[in-house]
Amino acid sequence: MKLSELLLAAREEAPAARITVDDVVAAGRRRKRRRNTGWAVAALLAVIAAIGVPQLVARPSVPPVTPPKAGLLDLRFSGYRSGDLRVGDPEWVSIENQLASIGRELSPGVYRSVGRLALYPTGSVPHTFRMDGPRESGGAINGREAWFIEVLPHAVSTADSLLTWQNSDSSTGVLASYENRLSRTEMMRLASAFRVSPPRPARLPFAITWVPPTMRLAAIDVSRPRATTAVLLPGPDRIGFELDPAYEQPQFVSSWSRPVSDSMRLPGDLSFPRTTPGNAPVPGGGIVIGVQRSFMPGTGPTPKCATWAGQRNVRQCQAAPDATSNLVARAGHDVPEADLQRVAAAGRIVGAVDNPGTWPTTQESFPTSAQVSRD
Amino acid sequence: MSDHEAEFREFVGAQMEALRGLAYLTCGDWQVAEDAVLGALARLYVKWGRVENPQAYARTAVVRAAIDETRRPWWRREQSHGDALPEVVAPDEILTIDDRVQLRQALLQVPVKHRAVLVLRFLEGLSVPQTAAALRCPEGTVKAYTSRGLDALRRILGADLSIDERVEARHEAV
Structure with a gap:
């Protein structure tokens, strides 16, 4: 008995096959389809892995640093020119508005104050200007209607004509002409050229390490690098009304005639005889801090406090943060003298006086407790 | 139907x-066995045109698939309840032994890998x-x-199982 013959014989008597050629081909097609689908899925997974894995690997272990939220005291526009008219950078920056001077170049390098531009962020309402006078349409500015407003005789304002309009971000622009020094055509031209810019932080050449915990930083005056001012208001419930700056605008604009180098040739070393430093009226319950980059004889690190003759019922504590500067802190009698003295002792000079880029931002200059948030 | 598929159909029909x-x-x-053949030929369909010796490929694939089928765990085996008759080996009390049945019975008692070797070598004539x-x-x-x-088959069959001289010679030579 040969094995090969037996094997051949053993596979005889096979039952009828259940599968046909068509079954085999169909099974082959199914297998091919599954395999192709598998390749497609594998390719997709490979692409996902190629893209996703490096991102996961490169992902830092710490959360990404998000840019700080725009501060309420960030500058929202920059100075610009229109013909012989010049609008400066914001000089007065407050929670409620930002102000800049308008000057006309009478002759090369000689400027004269002719008006003021104010920007009221969304939600702020102009109060300083008398906005309730007769109004007349001035046409469209950037697709929105602008209005001329006649200013009724006003004891504290030299503006006689206003132009108001709304910007694309719903902020309000107000342009004031002093003593008819700006024609309506010029006002429309200046307003049309105005642009809201991305916020950039306002800076101060000093820092205060302590203020009363209830005090909030409400405004700063950066019109003069050598004599800057900050205004504190007592508590968040007092924030929201418009402060009236008192710096001497005509002198400020005249200083453009003696320009120094910066973004819009900001005025340099000016002398303000009346209220320097702390160039703002003291609000009730608040504190005005002024820092001047010049040494006052008789001052030292320890503050000296006395009644201030510049405003009724206001006292002033004065100190010398270093040998090149002096600091005043002014407040009414509703602020304890000890607090005022402590504020005056808490100041220090930061950065180079002629290089505003080295100055700390307002968020860095004051304790966190003094920062105002709309949230 | 493509030429490739026509060739494949012709090959399957013949083999x-x-x-x-x-x-x-x-x-x-x-x-x-049919399951093994179906699976092996389905794999060959995918590779058709890229396999140099389809017959050798199919033979190898079928044997390995058949071995795998015997190793498949019981819970993964398809349970057939249809027309499949159980391959029960009943003792043959008839003296006239049917060689084919006897050999099938003997083969089933040989381990599957030994069986595969014997089939490939003595039925298919592989070296x-x-x-x-x-x-x-x-x-x-x-x-x-x-x-x-071979020893197992001889022992089971209790007979003098001769093998092809040609195959044996190849077996001895190698």
Whole structure:
């Protein structure tokens, strides 16, 4: 008995096959389809892995640093020119508005104050200007209607004509002409050229390490690098009304005639005889801090406090943060003298006086407790 | 229908019965054998046109599939309840022994790998190296399985089982 013959014989008597050629081909097609689908899925997974894995690997272990939220005291526009008219950078920056001077170049390098531009962020309402006078349409500015407003005789304002309009971000622009020094055509031209810019932080050449915990930083005056001012208001419930700056605008604009180098040739070393430093009226319950980059004889690190003759019922504590500067802190009698003295002792000079880029931002200059948030 | 598929159909039509028998002798069950053939040929369909020797490929694939089918865990086996008759080996009390039945019975008692070696070598006529390549095992293993398989068959059949001289000579030479 040969094995090969037996094997051949053993596979005889096979039952009828259940599968046909068509079954085999169909099974082959199914297998091919599954395999192709598998390749497609594998390719997709490979692409996902190629893209996703490096991102996961490169992902830092710490959360990404998000840019700080725009501060309420960030500058929202920059100075610009229109013909012989010049609008400066914001000089007065407050929670409620930002102000800049308008000057006309009478002759090369000689400027004269002719008006003021104010920007009221969304939600702020102009109060300083008398906005309730007769109004007349001035046409469209950037697709929105602008209005001329006649200013009724006003004891504290030299503006006689206003132009108001709304910007694309719903902020309000107000342009004031002093003593008819700006024609309506010029006002429309200046307003049309105005642009809201991305916020950039306002800076101060000093820092205060302590203020009363209830005090909030409400405004700063950066019109003069050598004599800057900050205004504190007592508590968040007092924030929201418009402060009236008192710096001497005509002198400020005249200083453009003696320009120094910066973004819009900001005025340099000016002398303000009346209220320097702390160039703002003291609000009730608040504190005005002024820092001047010049040494006052008789001052030292320890503050000296006395009644201030510049405003009724206001006292002033004065100190010398270093040998090149002096600091005043002014407040009414509703602020304890000890607090005022402590504020005056808490100041220090930061950065180079002629290089505003080295100055700390307002968020860095004051304790966190003094920062105002709309949230 | 493409030329490739027509060629494949022609190949399957010509080889299917032989492959079924090969699978059956390896696994001892016609239905399992058909499953093995179907799976092996489906794989060949995907590779058709890229396989140099389709016949050798199909033979190897079918034997290995048949071996795999016998190793498949019981819970993964399809349970057939249809027309499949159980391949029960009943003691043959008839003195006139049917060689074919006896051999099938004997084969089923040989371990599956030994059985596969015997089928490939003595039915398909493969050499030791070809069998080793088909089963992906060393040639020494093929020789050992051949020897043990033959011994087992002789012991089971209780008869003088001769093998082809040609195959034996090839077996001895290798």
